[in-house]
Amino acid sequence: MKIRGALFKPVVLALFAAIAGGTVWSGDAPAQVAPAQIVLPQIAGAWGTSLVPIAGTVSGKPESVVFLGLAKVDSKLAPDPDFNRPSLLVTIDLTGLTGVGSSTRAKYVISGPELMQRSVAASHLVEFTFPFARSGAMNLGSAQSGVASFALGFDPNTGAVTSASGNVTSANPPR
Amino acid sequence: MIFLPKKPSKLRLREAENARRNRLEIVKARSIGQITRRDLIKWGIFSGFGALAWKNGLNPFVNSAFASIPTGTPRSPLFGVQPFTQPMPRFDVLQRNPEPGFLNPAPTAEANTTQQLLNAALEGVRPGDTGPIEGRPPGPIWAHQRFAQFPPRIAIQVTQEGARTNTTYNPGVASNHNSGINPATPIPVRFHPGLPTQELNSVWTFNGTVPPKLATARYGEPLLFRHHNKLPFNIADNNGFGRHTISTHEHNGHHGAENDGFTGAFFFPGQFYDYHWPIVLAGHFSINTAATDIKASSPNGSGGLTKVPGDWHETMSTHWFHDHMFEHTAENVYKGNAAMFNIYSGLDRGNEAINDGVNLRLPSGTLKDFGNLEYDVNLMIADKAWDNDGQLFFDIFDRDGFLGDAVTVNLAYKPFFEVERRKYRFRILNASVARFYKIALSDASPMIQIANDGNLLPKPVVLTQLDEIGIAERYDIVIDFSRYSIGQRVSMVNLLEHQDGRKPEDALSLSEALSGNSSDPGVGRFLEFRIVRNPAQPDVSQVPAVLIPNPDLSNVPVVRTREFEFKRGANQPLSLADGTASEGEWGLRTAGGDTLAAAYSRVTAQPSFGASNKREIWTLKNGGGGWDHPIHIHFEEGQILSRDGSLNNVPAWERGRKDVYRLRPGGELKITMQFRDWGGMFMQHCHNTTHEDHAMLMRWEINDGGAPFLRPLPTPIPRPQGVTFKAPVVLKGA
Numbered sequence: 001m002k003i004r005g006a007l008f009k010p011v012v013l014a015l016f017a018a019i020a021g022g023t024v025w026s027g028d029a030p031a032q033v034a035p036a037q038i039v040l041p042q043i044a045g046a047w048g049t050s051l052v053p054i055a056g057t058v059s060g061k062p063e064s065v066v067f068l069g070l071a072k073v074d075s076k077l078a079p080d081p082d083f084n085r086p087s088l089l090v091t092i093d094l095t096g097l098t099g100v101g102s103s104t105r106a107k108y109v110i111s112g113p114e115l116m117q118r119s120v121a122a123s124h125l126v127e128f129t130f131p132f133a134r135s136g137a138m139n140l141g142s143a144q145s146g147v148a149s150f151a152l153g154f155d156p157n158t159g160a161v162t163s164a165s166g167n168v169t170s171a172n173p174p175r
Numbered sequence: 176m177i178f179l180p181k182k183p184s185k186l187r188l189r190e191a192e193n194a195r196r197n198r199l200e201i202v203k204a205r206s207i208g209q210i211t212r213r214d215l216i217k218w219g220i221f222s223g224f225g226a227l228a229w230k231n232g233l234n235p236f237v238n239s240a241f242a243s244i245p246t247g248t249p250r251s252p253l254f255g256v257q258p259f260t261q262p263m264p265r266f267d268v269l270q271r272n273p274e275p276g277f278l279n280p281a282p283t284a285e286a287n288t289t290q291q292l293l294n295a296a297l298e299g300v301r302p303g304d305t306g307p308i309e310g311r312p313p314g315p316i317w318a319h320q321r322f323a324q325f326p327p328r329i330a331i332q333v334t335q336e337g338a339r340t341n342t343t344y345n346p347g348v349a350s351n352h353n354s355g356i357n358p359a360t361p362i363p364v365r366f367h368p369g370l371p372t373q374e375l376n377s378v379w380t381f382n383g384t385v386p387p388k389l390a391t392a393r394y395g396e397p398l399l400f401r402h403h404n405k406l407p408f409n410i411a412d413n414n415g416f417g418r419h420t421i422s423t424h425e426h427n428g429h430h431g432a433e434n435d436g437f438t439g440a441f442f443f444p445g446q447f448y449d450y451h452w453p454i455v456l457a458g459h460f461s462i463n464t465a466a467t468d469i470k471a472s473s474p475n476g477s478g479g480l481t482k483v484p485g486d487w488h489e490t491m492s493t494h495w496f497h498d499h500m501f502e503h504t505a506e507n508v509y510k511g512n513a514a515m516f517n518i519y520s521g522l523d524r525g526n527e528a529i530n531d532g533v534n535l536r537l538p539s540g541t542l543k544d545f546g547n548l549e550y551d552v553n554l555m556i557a558d559k560a561w562d563n564d565g566q567l568f569f570d571i572f573d574r575d576g577f578l579g580d581a582v583t584v585n586l587a588y589k590p591f592f593e594v595e596r597r598k599y600r601f602r603i604l605n606a607s608v609a610r611f612y613k614i615a616l617s618d619a620s621p622m623i624q625i626a627n628d629g630n631l632l633p634k635p636v637v638l639t640q641l642d643e644i645g646i647a648e649r650y651d652i653v654i655d656f657s658r659y660s661i662g663q664r665v666s667m668v669n670l671l672e673h674q675d676g677r678k679p680e681d682a683l684s685l686s687e688a689l690s691g692n693s694s695d696p697g698v699g700r701f702l703e704f705r706i707v708r709n710p711a712q713p714d715v716s717q718v719p720a721v722l723i724p725n726p727d728l729s730n731v732p733v734v735r736t737r738e739f740e741f742k743r744g745a746n747q748p749l750s751l752a753d754g755t756a757s758e759g760e761w762g763l764r765t766a767g768g769d770t771l772a773a774a775y776s777r778v779t780a781q782p783s784f785g786a787s788n789k790r791e792i793w794t795l796k797n798g799g800g801g802w803d804h805p806i807h808i809h810f811e812e813g814q815i816l817s818r819d820g821s822l823n824n825v826p827a828w829e830r831g832r833k834d835v836y837r838l839r840p841g842g843e844l845k846i847t848m849q850f851r852d853w854g855g856m857f858m859q860h861c862h863n864t865t866h867e868d869h870a871m872l873m874r875w876e877i878n879d880g881g882a883p884f885l886r887p888l889p890t891p892i893p894r895p896q897g898v899t900f901k902a903p904v905v906l907k908g909a
């Protein structure tokens with residue numbers, strides 16, 4: 001589950017390229033960030049790591065928050081020698097994203113990661129809620145909720161992520 | 176999916192119902208020991224892998240004439256009942272009685288072997304036979320350790336018996352904190368007022384009643400838990416499942432093994448068993464022995480603290496107790512042998528107002544010195560199923576792990592709970608057989624997790640979706656309802672979809688789970704909160720940024736490492752004749768040996784008894800990716816050092832102390848363990864109780880080199896006429 005440091009650079013460059021390319025995040029519209037993830041060679045039963053540029057806005061009070069950064073997607077295929085019904089384990093860590101308050105410019109942070117199990121498939125649409133709060137104030141009284149959505153492609157033989165894109169939006173489920 | 180879709184055709188429904196009925200006689204015969212698993216394999220009813228053979232009319236999954244997909248099991252009829260139309264009952268608080276003087280006969284260090292005439296309906300009993308009144312194994316080995324040093328000051332006396340109406344309900348709070356339930360109104364055993372009342376032997380609970388029971392204790396106050404077995408004498412009187420012999424495990428009590436609910440120390444109808452729970456901090460005899468550290472303390476009843484010996488970093492809060500009958504735990508726990516146990520301390524005293532610099536002031540209440548329950552709510556989540564008559568149903572043929580299709584909270588089907596606009600603590604217990612849950616609030620609002628298993632975390636963790644909660648795990652969370660307006664409602668939602676009991680299949684998004692489209696009836700809303708009023712008093716409770724840091728073990732030498740792999744395909748080299756060994760498709764492998772099925776007569780590990788000056792590191796491995804196993808290690812808490820080789824894979828909510836370790840499919844984790852204060856034979860097992868019963872369980876025994884505990888200890892073989900013993904088998908390299 002180690003990320004090779006040398007591979008950070010192209011990702012960061014790709015992220016800035018996406019931003020420089022005119023991608024704009026506003027309102028709840030999902031950001032169209034180039035899927036500039038890293039895919040590490042991976043074998044079944046071992047964790048692999050991908051970094052996925054992600055952005056978006058969570059609208060709300062007291063202010064909307066614009067998030068931008070790299071989501072770390074760890075994945076692993078757990079083979080099932082008995083029934084051939086392996087598991088796909090996915091961990092998505094959004095703590096690499098930074099949020100900026102639209103009116104105060106205050107920094108917001110995300111708590112995480114999100115751990116999930118999925119049946120093995122070549123692709124999954126993954127959506128989960130996450131808590132965020134002003135930096136240094138992650139507590140029950142100040143935390144808010146957002147939604148992260150990912151379109152993830154997987155190598156069904158290894159569990160490695162083969163493609164990825166994602167965005168952040170507001171959480172508006174029915175109560 | 177195990178259950179049929181919501182609207183199956185009549186033909187498919189009839190076919191599945193016929194299959195269920197056809198199996199009932201076999202289920203019953205197996206449950207009462209008339210036939211063995213080996214017989215079923217011989218007859219071609221079970222496959223060698225333990226699965227039900229694909230025989231038409233027996234297996235609900237056999238391909239039918241109507242479809243090429245499995246037909247599934249009929250869903251539990253709801254008799255027109257709608258979700259969220261009954262209030263959730265708070266737990267029924269067990270009476271704490273001063274001891275000595277309450278219990279008759281008085282508790283004794285060694286088992287009370289006073290003879291009584293036995294009921295001839297008991298198996299192996301002839302008219303005129305006598306046996307001991309207490310089922311605890313006799314003699315000094317099973318005597319309460321340090322009984323004279325920790326004489327019981329509180330006695331709790333309960334029965335285990337068939338369903339009866341509760342006329343003595345004590346919720347521990349006024350009715351306005353119990354959704355308006357009038358405790359004086361008799362409560363029959365049923366999962367909803369619109370569902371049929373359970374028959375006498377459909378449900379076996381503590382005291383025979385619902386709601387489930389809550390015991391309370393505080394550190395430094397030894398407790399004697401006397402459990403009377405009033406289940407039917409005739410083993411066949413079980414409405415198809417459930418074993419009338421029981422052993423009560425205080426999960427995860429730090430007590431001597433004689434009080435742990437060892438799987439082979441079960442007792443019979445007509446007997447009682449005295450469990451002595453000293454309620455001491457781990458490290459009692461080696462850390463803070465002079466009781467000088469104020470954080471190692473207990474409420475004194477009048478607003479102050481009584482210091483106690485031991486390590487305050489080992490303070491525990493949320494326990495539960497349940498049956499641990501060898502090969503029959505799943506049936507008995509499912510049938511109602513499950514209760515919760517709140518332990519109070521100076522740090523976590525259940526009073527949110529006392530500001531003494533020690534009390535963490537978690538949401539609870541203020542009326543009493545300790546143990547206020549107004550805003551400290553136990554939730555026992557368990558999936559159930561019932562037959563066409565509405566009687567509780569269990570399928571022993573399901574060897575992957577039985578799943579119910581009706582989620583209950585505190586044994587009430589999808590209830591509502593009225594809350595005030597303030598913070599509440601919820602002590603969530605997953606008391607299911609095989610179902611995992613992943614909980615969110617329906618509006619995605621944040622919650623804060625403060626404890627995992629019995630232990631407050633080092634730091635609270637803010638989450639909008641909890642991690643999977645495996646069977647027997649406990650998550651304590653705080654929800655702040657002040658963000659809502661009076662009249663609003665918000666629900667707890669299960670996001671985790673199962674296809675069967677092997678493992679969770681898919682973690683759904685909140686919107687998917689709320690859509691009602693999942694084929695798993697266990698997905699979706701299961702508890703509705705109704706915000707009904709402002710609090711009468713200001714909410715002075717807190718969730719501090721630091722709760723209970725872990726004990727620092729970095730300088731404690733590691734004296735042994737062990738590896739345990741939890742796998743399918745177990746062997747059983749021991750004889751099954753005396754009932755101390757089991758067989759089944761699940762097992763454990765250690766020390767490079769065979770994968771072995773459970774035998775409580777076999778000692779698989781002998782960890783070194785230590786005085787806080789030694790520890791062991793255990794590696795727990797899941798032998799495959801097709802299932803998950805929540806592994807429970809009895810007796811003392813552990814810390815997870817790594818998951819799949821890295822501490823980075825251990826999330827913040829697993830960085831406290833734990834007693835149940837979810838391996839995850841194909842996963843591996845390392846834990847550090849200490850073995851202090853008490854001795855004897857304990858267990859490690861999968862808490863998917865179907866896996867545990869068939870036969871993923873092992874005995875380990877604390878070894879101090881010969882004294883004061885014998886090594887290895889004789890294995891008890893309970894009989895109504897008295898317990899006999901046999902020499903144990905010690906696994907090479909144990």
